[in-house]
Amino acid sequence: MQEAGKAAQPASYGPGLHNVILTFYGRYRSRGDPFDRDQPEPMPNLYEIPEFLLIVAITYIATIAFYLVSSLLVLAFVKRFPERRIQKTRDGFKRAGKDIRQSLKGQTSTGLFFGAAMYIQWNGLGLFGTDDLTWWNAVPWFAGLMVFYDTWFYWQHRLMHTKWFFRFHQVHHRSVAVTVWSSESFHWLDDATTKVFYTLAAFLTPVPMAALIAFRIFDMSKSTLGHCGHEFTASFLTRLPLPFMCTTFHDRHHSHFRVNFAHTFTFWDRLCGTIETDYDQQVIDWEAQGKQQG
Ligand SMILES: [Zn+2]
Ligand SMILES: [Zn+2]
Numbered sequence: 031m032q033e034a035g036k037a038a039q040p041a042s043y044g045p046g047l048h049n050v051i052l053t054f055y056g057r058y059r060s061r062g063d064p065f066d067r068d069q070p071e072p073m074p075n076l077y078e079i080p081e082f083l084l085i086v087a088i089t090y091i092a093t094i095a096f097y098l099v100s101s102l103l104v105l106a107f108v109k110r111f112p113e114r115r116i117q118k119t120r121d122g123f124k125r126a127g128k129d130i131r132q133s134l135k136g137q138t139s140t141g142l143f144f145g146a147a148m149y150i151q152w153n154g155l156g157l158f159g160t161d162d163l164t165w166w167n168a169v170p171w172f173a174g175l176m177v178f179y180d181t182w183f184y185w186q187h188r189l190m191h192t193k194w195f196f197r198f199h200q201v202h203h204r205s206v207a208v209t210v211w212s213s214e215s216f217h218w219l220d221d222a223t224t225k226v227f228y229t230l231a232a233f234l235t236p237v238p239m240a241a242l243i244a245f246r247i248f249d250m251s252k253s254t255l256g257h258c259g260h261e262f263t264a265s266f267l268t269r270l271p272l273p274f275m276c277t278t279f280h281d282r283h284h285s286h287f288r289v290n291f292a293h294t295f296t297f298w299d300r301l302c303g304t305i306e307t308d309y310d311q312q313v314i315d316w317e318a319q320g321k322q323q324g
Contacts, residue, residue, distance in 0.1 A: 090141030120207030264316035
């Protein structure tokens with residue numbers, strides 16, 4: 031007869047890497063002391079590995095669908111305004127096929143790391159759980175994600191421009207005159223080092239799942255607009271003293287390489303001296319051109 035308390039021990043786990051991983055995973059999920067042998071352990075659920083892969087696959091498919099649909103919509107719109115084209119003498123569309131193929135490959139990293147974030151939240155595996163989204167916490171969470179993601183993106187991007195990592199990042203810089211199709215065209219390692227932000231946010235903070243999804247939609251929309259090659263967003267919001275950026279900001283990063291690294295705000299570039307020196311004047315010029323064209 032087995033002693034009481036040992037009945038729940040996972041005698042059937044047996045050796046093998048697969049079972050070792052499941053054993054530790056089961057202990058972690060129990061949130062108990064992993065060295066307390068008397069604590070009952072939940073049985074590992076073999077269906078959870080396919081569940082993880084399913085979430086990764088859904089994330090990948092949703093990302094690609096968003097990329098294709100948002101790009102086609104933005105493209106149909108901007109084509110009606112050739113006077114708003116930022117780089118008037120270069121044709122980025124010659125690379126469209128290559129950019130789309132690279133996006134299909136590179137976005138596997140988004141599928142994996144954003145999918146991991148969804149899996150963590152779905153299963154309550156974050157260190158501090160997951161908050162419910164309320165009217166009171168929606169804005170602070172979204173603003174917090176904007177500030178922290180911008181900081182993460184700026185320094186990841188600076189790292190990608192060092193001699194050790196530029197060989198990965200240059201995949202994205204093959205588009206000098208950017209188009210909507212360049213927006214997700216990254217080497218998988220470049221994309222992974224950006225999108226791991228989402229996995230860490232889900233694991234280390236109680237960010238509500240809806241806030242994380244909303245922020246990811248904002249991130250993708252921002253990328254599509256930032257690579258559309260046409261200026262529509264230049265305004266007082268996108269120059270000093272306000273911190274936002276217009277489409278020209280990232281467009282000039284592609285044509286000038288060593289300036290304008292950030293994602294949402296201009297303050298890291300201003301602080302570190304990497305903003306293009308006449309950026310604010312460029313915004314003013316676009317505003318004046320917009321007023322002339324009515
Ligand atoms: Zn770059
Ligand atoms: Zn870019």
